[in-house]
Amino acid sequence: MKNILFLAGALLATSAGATGTDAAGHAMTRDLNVCGLPAWPPAALARGAEGKTTVAVQVDSGGRVTASRVDVSSGHEDLDQAALAGIARCRFHGLAAAAATPTQWRPMQYVWYLPERPAAPNAELIAAVRAAAETGAAAAQMELGWWYQAGKLGNVDLAQAEEWYRRAAETGDAAAQVRLAGFYLQTVQPPRPDDARHWLRQAAQAGSAEAQTWLAWMADTGVGGTRDDEEALYWMTQAAASGKAEFQARLGNRLLQRADNDADRVRAIELLERAAQQDHAMASFFLARSHEQGIGMPRDEARAATLYRAALGRSNGRAEYQLAAMLEEGRGGPAYPAAAAPLYRQAMQASFPPAFGRYARLLEAGSGVARDETRAVEIYLQAADMGDCEAMRALGRLYQQRGAKDAYEWIGRALFCASREGGR
Numbered sequence: 001m002k003n004i005l006f007l008a009g010a011l012l013a014t015s016a017g018a019t020g021t022d023a024a025g026h027a028m029t030r031d032l033n034v035c036g037l038p039a040w041p042p043a044a045l046a047r048g049a050e051g052k053t054t055v056a057v058q059v060d061s062g063g064r065v066t067a068s069r070v071d072v073s074s075g076h077e078d079l080d081q082a083a084l085a086g087i088a089r090c091r092f093h094g095l096a097a098a099a100a101t102p103t104q105w106r107p108m109q110y111v112w113y114l115p116e117r118p119a120a121p122n123a124e125l126i127a128a129v130r131a132a133a134e135t136g137a138a139a140a141q142m143e144l145g146w147w148y149q150a151g152k153l154g155n156v157d158l159a160q161a162e163e164w165y166r167r168a169a170e171t172g173d174a175a176a177q178v179r180l181a182g183f184y185l186q187t188v189q190p191p192r193p194d195d196a197r198h199w200l201r202q203a204a205q206a207g208s209a210e211a212q213t214w215l216a217w218m219a220d221t222g223v224g225g226t227r228d229d230e231e232a233l234y235w236m237t238q239a240a241a242s243g244k245a246e247f248q249a250r251l252g253n254r255l256l257q258r259a260d261n262d263a264d265r266v267r268a269i270e271l272l273e274r275a276a277q278q279d280h281a282m283a284s285f286f287l288a289r290s291h292e293q294g295i296g297m298p299r300d301e302a303r304a305a306t307l308y309r310a311a312l313g314r315s316n317g318r319a320e321y322q323l324a325a326m327l328e329e330g331r332g333g334p335a336y337p338a339a340a341a342p343l344y345r346q347a348m349q350a351s352f353p354p355a356f357g358r359y360a361r362l363l364e365a366g367s368g369v370a371r372d373e374t375r376a377v378e379i380y381l382q383a384a385d386m387g388d389c390e391a392m393r394a395l396g397r398l399y400q401q402r403g404a405k406d407a408y409e410w411i412g413r414a415l416f417c418a419s420r421e422g423g424r
Helices: 003-008 023-033 043-047 078-089 093-098 124-136 138-150 158-169 174-186 192-203 209-221 227-238 245-258 260-277 281-293 301-311 319-329 339-348 352-366 373-385 390-402 405-422
Strands: 011-015 051-059 066-073 106-112
Touching: 023 093, 023 281, 043 078, 051 078, 066 078, 066 174, 078 106, 106 124, 106 390, 124 138, 138 158, 138 174, 158 174, 174 209, 174 245, 192 209, 209 227, 209 245, 227 245, 245 260, 245 281, 260 281, 281 301, 281 319, 301 373, 319 339, 319 352, 339 352, 352 373, 352 390, 373 390, 390 405
Parallel strands: none
Antiparallel strands: 011 106, 051 066, 051 106
């Protein structure tokens, strides 16, 4: 069952001005692809609110939003305000560069939609599930809790959802205990990590790998307490013993990160190999990094490239970026920047920050792509917004060559950025 809170990821953003040959509209579309989507208000999500919010913005010469307004309401005030808050965080470098008058109002539209909800259960099914739940059947109790949480019996009723999840958990059913813990961590506001930990420990002790990995995450992030690396590693190890690729990959990566002896490195590689054999994308990615850098094994860039290719499209842009860098630099074969360029673009579409600066560098040099210094500056600016020190340095250099007053600001920001990274 999919938790309704995950449906916010279905939000779409499109530019109403990006049609025809409108260069500014096309630039706005590119900028929007870099911006994060607005946060879906929990109350609107809970009541299933949908609609289209048409907003307009003005930007300054630096691409910052100076004014915004709602031109056409979605019919829901909270969705409209979320659209305005989301667009205010965007930087429209491409629009500022392409528009002759950057202060012109520019329209765009956010489409808020939820996948069609399944039909409500019929009366006969409701009666049967409720009867089974009342007799103590954990599966029926979880189903009834989900119906209340998802609003399938009318309005969303989190109190009733909690009640039925708790009753299921009290039967000793590990899946129900994990469900209740997730409810406490992800659904209720404010979250209740202590209650979640209580139920996760019961499920983990019964052998639930899912509960064990949740506990590892809580210890690793310090949710509801302090970070505890040793406890996180303990629960990761317990989960990996299940043989599931996801948990093997997590433990393998953790062991590589902290490995200070050969035994840890050997164990990490073994786990990653097992997970990669099960076609786990991130295991292939971590294993590729190990081959590329010679961590725990002799360096083998050809094998690294093969593993990166196995993870393409499934690593949030990371595999695309690493493979592109190898192709651009000629590692594992002849330099091939023309093949690197589309991989960088794919990583950019996944909003992987380092890819922006690398692709801008290709545009600036005309390496593998047509030379376009204006577009390079636009993308360097996007990369700089993401904290890329090299992009800041490139902007300082390019502006200095042009005699622009912004040159020294970017040189200073690059120096500060580098000093901050060096102190970490």
